[in-house]
Amino acid sequence: MPSHPRDQPPKALSMGFQDFTSIIFLRGLLRAWRFGSSFELTIRKPYNNRNDQNNCAIFIPFSTHTSGIVESSNNSRADSRQYRDGSVVGINIQDFSRIVTQELVDDAAGLQRIKEYLVDLPAGIPFIWQNYVGGVARNVATDATAVHPAWRRAFAFIDVVDFGSWEGPTAAQNASFTALVANMTEVFGPAAYYNEAYHEEQWQNSFFGSNYGRLLKIKKSVDPKGVFSCRMCVGSEKGF
Known part of the structure; x- marks a missing residue:
């Protein structure tokens, strides 16, 4: 878990993100975020004692631009829960998210825009980056379910x-x-994830994309009086 204190030059972090490209393309659960005075990166991958060293080695290019590394491993979800002094509590949060498409990452200019966006986030604004893995969801037609079609070509998700x-x-x-x-x-x-998007003016497009028109027809046919409703759900243009 590399940590980058805010009092170090931003250029160092920017250089780190140039090397971060190889980490972005990892297969596994990748989380990256800024919180308080640090930038932190965590990669969670299944491993055994034989390949533990290989997993740790992937941090080397990025860690040359950081002030320190903390490596840890856990055997269960319960073990991985940690409490940190100074955790932010008693606040309100406005969260928002975006689906990162494969096309954007494959494009050199698009990948550069991603790096610049992450580096330029204001101090005190954390983010989480999670890679999409498996690939099975891409085999499903974009109009087969209610989810946003962008999920079918997603590379990652950022919150x-x-x-x-x-x-x-x-x-x-x-x-x-x-x-x-x-x-x-x-x-x-x-394109956004419904449960992690505080306010979207064009929420129909952000949450459902091209599927919304079809879903709205279904909604009107099975629930014409709007008995079932929720915030920014299909058919809730007039509130809920």
Whole structure:
């Protein structure tokens, strides 16, 4: 888990992300985020004692630009839960997400925009990057289910969180959030994950994409009175 204190030059982190390309393409569960004073990267892969060293070695190119590394392994989900002093509690959060398509990552200019977006996130704004693995979902037709078609060609998923005061969102937080969402859409496009998107003005397209029209017809046919409703769900244009 490389850590990058904020008082070090941003150039060092940017250089680290140039080497980060090889890590982005890993098969396995990859999480990367910034929180408080550190940038942290975690890679979780199944391994045994024979290949543990190989897993640790993948950090070497990136770690040359960081101040320190903490390596750890756990045998169960229960063991992996950790508490850190100074954890942020008693706050409100506005979170938003984007699906990272395979096409964007395969394009050199697109990959560069991803790196720049991550490096340029404001201080105190954490993110989580999770690689899509397996490939089975790509074998399903884009209109076979309700999920956004972008999931069928996804490379990864990114989630970003903007923290605010206990009393509720402030004008400054809302302004920051609006700018972050606009920038994220410019880099990744509008496709988002429903459960991790605080507010999307074009939520029909962000959450359901081209499937929305078909889903709305189904909704009207089976629930014409709108008995079943939820926030930003199919058919909830007038509220819920």
